[in-house]
Amino acid sequence: MEKLSYLLTSRLLWIMLAVVSLSACKSEYEQRVEKELASGVTQDSLILGLRMGLSKQEYFDACWELNRQQQINSGTGDASAHYITDRDSNGLNTLRSKDVLFFGVFDEEDIMRGMQMTYSFVAWAPWNRNMQSDSLLLHLRDEFLLDYPGNDFIELKLKEAENPALVKIDGNRQILMYAKGKKDVVVKIEDLQYKLKEQWKKE
Numbered sequence: 001m002e003k004l005s006y007l008l009t010s011r012l013l014w015i016m017l018a019v020v021s022l023s024a025c026k027s028e029y030e031q032r033v034e035k036e037l038a039s040g041v042t043q044d045s046l047i048l049g050l051r052m053g054l055s056k057q058e059y060f061d062a063c064w065e066l067n068r069q070q071q072i073n074s075g076t077g078d079a080s081a082h083y084i085t086d087r088d089s090n091g092l093n094t095l096r097s098k099d100v101l102f103f104g105v106f107d108e109e110d111i112m113r114g115m116q117m118t119y120s121f122v123a124w125a126p127w128n129r130n131m132q133s134d135s136l137l138l139h140l141r142d143e144f145l146l147d148y149p150g151n152d153f154i155e156l157k158l159k160e161a162e163n164p165a166l167v168k169i170d171g172n173r174q175i176l177m178y179a180k181g182k183k184d185v186v187v188k189i190e191d192l193q194y195k196l197k198e199q200w201k202k203e
Contacts (some may be wrong), residue, residue: 009179029156032169037192041171044191045113045148047102048072048083051190052173056110064164075101084122099134107194112192120183133179134163138179140185141166148175 075082086096150170165178
């Protein structure tokens with residue numbers, strides 16, 4: 001009986017060690033994804049009152065209304081919208097003002113699953129060191145932490161980015177940002193549940 005108990009205890013210890021070992025092999029990002037998705041928390045807020053889950057028509061109607069209110073205007077692409085952040089009370093640009101191009105990301109049923117944005121300082125110039133994309137990235141990190149409270153950003157290596165990206169996950173919502181060239185910072189807000197489901201379909 002004691003021998004059986006010893007064998008069961010040993011086996012249990014080996015299983016626990018294996019689980020711990022597997023967890024240790026996962027990156028900080030993978031662990032964060034698992035933890036947040038397991039929480040069951042759903043986050044759908046994007047920018048300008050827009051949210052994930054809108055139909056494409058609802059998205060365009062909302063953008064039309066924002067345009068009517070002169071909050072946004074047409075961007076450089078067919079599906080892009082544009083606005084400027086951080087103007088003063090008179091509507092004039094400040095050193096913190098940023099150009100923002102954005103477009104909604106939709107699934108095959110035309111349901112909005114996220115948004116992609118490109119930020120740059122309005123006052124950007126090649127010789128203006130404080131207006132470069134690396135400074136903008138840190139500036140946006142601080143702004144997004146205020147606007148989207150919850151977990152902090154962690155670093156993540158991406159194929160498309162020369163330097164580490166920053167990623168923040170709260171429930172199903174992932175906010176990813178990375179510098180692109182000397183001027184721009186790309187920000188992607190995504191529904192992780194949808195994103196992972198699409199990845200599983202491809203595998």
